[in-house]
Amino acid sequence: MAQIELHPDFKDFLRLLNSHGVEYLVVGGYAVGYHGYPRATGDMDIWIAVNEANAAKAEKTLRDFGMSERDVTKxxxxxxxxxxxMGVPPVRIEVITTASGVDFDDCYSRREIIEIDGIPVNFIALDDLRVNKRACGRHKDMEDLEHLP
Known part of the structure; x- marks a missing residue:
């Protein structure tokens, strides 16, 4: 697994997700990097569970991160x-509620938790990432698949 360097804003956001107990997974380019193919990416993709309890926690997290009440609701x-x-590339965070080809609960049960600068971070497992990348089917996803272990 690759060593990951995170921007301070990403660290702050991950700390807030954890402190509020949000069920989340890091997917996208940062997950690809974690699983062995570091590459440039314009954002950190955070996939969250879609349910009432998690929605309330996510809403609180985004407000504590600085989003206004009118911009974020459960x-x-x-x-x-x-x-x-939130933010602009390369320091953009995208919180998503769907990932192509995979089910959140299944992926969450197989997540890989690693510590980055003292912060536990939930990453999508390699096999689930592969399924997701195949389902997305974009050129960059196919390229990621070629380079993943």
Whole structure:
């Protein structure tokens, strides 16, 4: 597994997710890097569980991170196919409620928890990441698949 360097904003956000007990997984480019193919990425993708309890925790997390009450409501996290973007690349965080080809609960049960600078971080497992990348089917996803172990 690759050593991961995180921007301070990413660390702060991950700490908040953990302190509020949000069920989440790091997916996308940072997960690809963790699993052995470090590459440039414009954001950190955070996939969260879609349920009422997790939505309330996610709402609190985003407010504590600095989003205004009018910009973030629990409703953003109670339906599939939602995306909340914060920041600008390369320090953008995208909170998503759906990941192609995979089920959150199944992936969460197989998550890999690693510590980065003292912060426990939930990553999607390699096999689940592969399924997700195949389902996405974009050129960069296919390239990621070629380079993953």
């Amino acid at each position: 409703d953003l996290f109670t339906a599939k196919d939602k995306v909340v973007r």
